[in-house]
Amino acid sequence: MTTAPCPDLERAPVDTAAAPPEDGCADCLAAGHRDWVHLRLCLTCGHIGCCDSSPGRHATAHYEATAHPVIRSYQPGETWRWCYVHESTA
DSSP, X not given: OOOSOOHHHHHSOSOOSOOOSSSSOHHHHHTTXXXXXXXXXXXXXXXXXXXXXXXXXXXXXXXXXXXXXXXXXXXXXXXXXXXXXXXXXX
């Protein structure tokens, strides 16, 4: 993890207005699964995916498919953000 300023985190919003209608991992829900551990919100498009501790690892899969660099925790009370490109947090 880096401590240098991350340009992607500096540009990314803290939140996004776009969000799927259901509160859960979009890809897990589409497959009929509800076995995610924690949720992550893409700050580029609002996609909600499950974390890397979840079987589907859909937040990372979304980054790999789209190159959208920054997510934030979608867990109640958590506001941290993560940049996949620079492996840094804010």
